[in-house]
Amino acid sequence: MSEPRSAEHPVLQTHGLSIRFGGHVAVNQVSCAFHPGTLTAIVGPNGAGKTTYFNLISGQLRPSAGRVTLYGEDITALAAPQRTRRGMGRAFQLTNLFPQLSVLENVRLAVQSHAGMGMNLFSVWASHVELIERAEHYLYRVKLADRRDAPAAALAHGDQRKLEVAILLALDPDLFMFDEPTAGMSVDEVPVILELIHEIKNQGDKTILLVEHKMDVVRSLADRIIVLHQGELVADGEPAQVIASPIVQQAYLGLVGHE
Amino acid sequence: MIRTLLSGDYPRSRALSVLLLAILAGLALAPFVFPGTRSLDVAAKVCVFILLVASYDLLLGYTGIVSFAHTMFFGIGAYGVAIAVSRLGPSWGSLVLGSLAALACSALLALLIGVLSLRVKTIFFAMITLAVASFFAILASQLSGFTGGEDGLTYKLPELLLPGTKLLQAPLAGVEINGKIVSYYLVFFAAAALFLALLRVVNSPFGRVLQAIRENDFRAEAIGYRSVFYRSAANCVAALAASAAGILYAIWLRYAGPDTTLSLDIMMDVLLMVVIGGMGTMYGAVVGATLFVIAQNYLQDLMKLASDAAAGIPFVPALLHPDRWLLWLGILFILSVYRFPAGIVGKLRSK
Numbered sequence: 001m002s003e004p005r006s007a008e009h010p011v012l013q014t015h016g017l018s019i020r021f022g023g024h025v026a027v028n029q030v031s032c033a034f035h036p037g038t039l040t041a042i043v044g045p046n047g048a049g050k051t052t053y054f055n056l057i058s059g060q061l062r063p064s065a066g067r068v069t070l071y072g073e074d075i076t077a078l079a080a081p082q083r084t085r086r087g088m089g090r091a092f093q094l095t096n097l098f099p100q101l102s103v104l105e106n107v108r109l110a111v112q113s114h115a116g117m118g119m120n121l122f123s124v125w126a127s128h129v130e131l132i133e134r135a136e137h138y139l140y141r142v143k144l145a146d147r148r149d150a151p152a153a154a155l156a157h158g159d160q161r162k163l164e165v166a167i168l169l170a171l172d173p174d175l176f177m178f179d180e181p182t183a184g185m186s187v188d189e190v191p192v193i194l195e196l197i198h199e200i201k202n203q204g205d206k207t208i209l210l211v212e213h214k215m216d217v218v219r220s221l222a223d224r225i226i227v228l229h230q231g232e233l234v235a236d237g238e239p240a241q242v243i244a245s246p247i248v249q250q251a252y253l254g255l256v257g258h259e
Numbered sequence: 260m261i262r263t264l265l266s267g268d269y270p271r272s273r274a275l276s277v278l279l280l281a282i283l284a285g286l287a288l289a290p291f292v293f294p295g296t297r298s299l300d301v302a303a304k305v306c307v308f309i310l311l312v313a314s315y316d317l318l319l320g321y322t323g324i325v326s327f328a329h330t331m332f333f334g335i336g337a338y339g340v341a342i343a344v345s346r347l348g349p350s351w352g353s354l355v356l357g358s359l360a361a362l363a364c365s366a367l368l369a370l371l372i373g374v375l376s377l378r379v380k381t382i383f384f385a386m387i388t389l390a391v392a393s394f395f396a397i398l399a400s401q402l403s404g405f406t407g408g409e410d411g412l413t414y415k416l417p418e419l420l421l422p423g424t425k426l427l428q429a430p431l432a433g434v435e436i437n438g439k440i441v442s443y444y445l446v447f448f449a450a451a452a453l454f455l456a457l458l459r460v461v462n463s464p465f466g467r468v469l470q471a472i473r474e475n476d477f478r479a480e481a482i483g484y485r486s487v488f489y490r491s492a493a494n495c496v497a498a499l500a501a502s503a504a505g506i507l508y509a510i511w512l513r514y515a516g517p518d519t520t521l522s523l524d525i526m527m528d529v530l531l532m533v534v535i536g537g538m539g540t541m542y543g544a545v546v547g548a549t550l551f552v553i554a555q556n557y558l559q560d561l562m563k564l565a566s567d568a569a570a571g572i573p574f575v576p577a578l579l580h581p582d583r584w585l586l587w588l589g590i591l592f593i594l595s596v597y598r599f600p601a602g603i604v605g606k607l608r609s610k
Contacts (some may be wrong), residue, residue: 084483097475113483
């Protein structure tokens with residue numbers, strides 16, 4: 001049953017979401033709801049299942065058990081492209097671009113997907129000025145406008161990360177999923193991305209999920225933190241409270257040491 | 260005008276522009292510049308193969324699909340015309356009917372192959388297409404009552420297209436204007452128009468999605484493009500263009516048989532033409548097909564001249580004997596693939 005889109009109802013909900021790879025349970029019975037206008041940080045040690053959880057949400061993987069709902073609609077059976085068309089957008093942890101296409105083309109393909117123009121066979125792509133202008137706008141926002149004609153493969157790592165974010169922006173989703181957006185970026189590049197995430201958050205109606213390792217980033221951006229550990233959701237709450245909780249000190253920050 | 264015709268996709272190299280213009284002029288004026296049955300045959304074959312190779316490049320170079328079923332669609336086009344015309348008589352109506360039936364049949368088959376098997380990995384898809392194409396070739400040679408078997412079908416066409424039909428009393432520029440010239444120009448203009456249509460498709464929003472899928476299908480899916488859907492659509496477009504090439508070839512030859520259309524040897528030739536010309540650029544098809552077809556037809560003559568000239572020198576005449584032409588063609592290919600891995604067009608553009 002589809003519920004009305006309002007602030008009280010979650011945008012996205014996972015219900016007992018699990019995935020098993022052979023004997024290994026990578027995500028175990030994770031139930032969580034995400035509300036519009038909030039930024040939730042997902043933290044946990046390496047191998048905790050954060051990216052796998054993301055893959056289950058955005059449709060790259062199918063769960064062994066459990067359901068994913070978007071605005072109350074069960075989307076568990078939908079493939080990634082269909083989820084994207086319903087308003088989910090994802091930036092990947094490992095840079096994932098179209099290497100031989102130009103920077104502009106990378107973004108323009110996302111704009112074109114959002115405009116639903118993929119099956120247009122008989123017009124020249126370059127004649128769709130409005131799509132190109134929008135793509136340029138997103139490049140401008142991530143400060144890549146001057147590299148628009150370079151092939152994506154020729155960009156420095158930090159710039160590729162920015163392009164990754166520009167592609168996500170170009171999809172204009174309701175639900176943004178960032179998987180360690182600043183990983184591997186130099187110190188002076190990080191603020192550009194954080195500023196963008198701030199801007200999206202300040203729009204007020206967007207829902208943001210953020211996987212992030214840097215605690216200062218999480219502290220400055222998140223309204224809420226959930227902690228995954230060995231595939232299970234072990235803590236959920238306000239940032240200060242979660243960071244201070246013993247389970248996080250132990251599981252994530254490793255201050256108590258390993259067994 | 261030129262921008263619209265070329266869909267904004269210019270040759271981007273002076274040498275390439277000159278080469279393409281030379282090929283265009285040569286083909287446009289072939290009946291007058293290269294008179295004679297044989298050279299006109301070669302010119303018509305070049306036109307047909309440019310279209311066939313361009314449509315294959317849409318799959319291989321632009322979408323990253325390796326298919327061995329392309330000559331099957333080529334054959335469906337040729338047999339469509341051949342069967343319709345030999346059964347229903349040499350009228351324009353049966354020619355059009357046969358063409359439409361062939362195009363419909365190809366589109367359906369391409370869609371079926373695409374939807375059923377484009378989910379699998381590249382290599383398995385290639386194997387499936389190989390199996391389907393072999394099956395089709397065997398079918399055509401076994402159903403001899405319908406397809407003429409190994410002998411193929413020879414048929415008459417509407418009068419306007421027959422060599423015996425004279426259109427002008429006096430020769431024009433020393434060339435008699437007959438039905439053969441009409442069919443040549445039919446082939447030439449149809450191939451040119453369809454080539455430009457393919458050039459448009461690869462430069463359309465759809466064409467860019469195909470390139471995105473070739474580059475990174477995982478990411479293409481993540482930004483909302485269903486790759487199976489787009490690959491199947493590309494497969495259909497390519498199959499339709501290949502069938503159109505088959506239709507034109509059947510009109511030109513007034514014959515359709517396993518060796519002229521369905522055989523896997525032709526598939527290999529097409530593959531080589533794409534690679535020699537340059538994958539992922541439509542102009543590569545023009546250059547590759549032209550060079551290959553000309554080499555295929557004239558290398559033997561050239562070798563005979565060389566062999567005769569070298570008479571008296573030991574060993575050399577034997578090496579240059581016309582029967583060794585395949586050896587030399589092979590050496591030319593190996594050299595060109597080594598020297599120009601991005602094809603001739605890639606090489607010219609990189610300068």
